[in-house]
Amino acid sequence: MKLGILPCQGACNVGNMTSKVALKYVDNEKINMVCALGLPLGIKKIIDMAKENDKFIALNGCPMKCSSKTLDKVGITGYEEIVLTSDFGIEKNKNFNDVSNMDKVEQKVEEIIKSFFHNQR
Template sequence: MKRTDLPLVYSCSGCSSAAQTANMIAIKMDREKVAEMSCIAGVGGDVKPLVRTAKSGRDIIAIDGCPLSCCKSCLARHEVQPKHHFLLSDFDVPKIIGEDPSPDHYKNAYTQILELIGQ
């Protein structure tokens, strides 16, 4: 399977433990070839090649750490709707400023997300 056959995954990657958990999950999905990670900052910043990728018609998985849904909002700026949108707060991942992600929260959320997307 070519990388371009995979869905795209975007994640929030802010300063909280929940945001970094979202980023870790997206990286793991990329490394395990579940999805191809792309840059949400580039989409939100109107970087043309990254916006083209987001608008390419591939399925999109968006992972946000908290209900602010920054990742989903960056995509919406370009009228892109993710096939799957996950809020890690729905998986009991706490948003704590100045703390690293919990390995247990990361593993639990990753496993549940894989189940929900049918992996």
């Protein structure tokens, strides 16, 4: 079983944080990074690689939910959705070094990962 994580990678602190959190868990065997640009651009190889995952985490920085919309665009549904601003009360800003409450985001991602792999036994 494989889990795909799609960080929004937006141009703000919360977008940057989604990338940092995703990279902490990606191991390319069980947990894969999904390409945030390749999916909406319709690059077939990237879409095919993404669809090899059995479940997804849409790791959104803000209410625009770019990660969720990107998965929706290629017909991937039923994902776990996280929004840093509303789920954790993290204020969106242009300070790329601001990682306030990132530990709470990591805890939530860990919960989803453990639940996914525990339920696959």
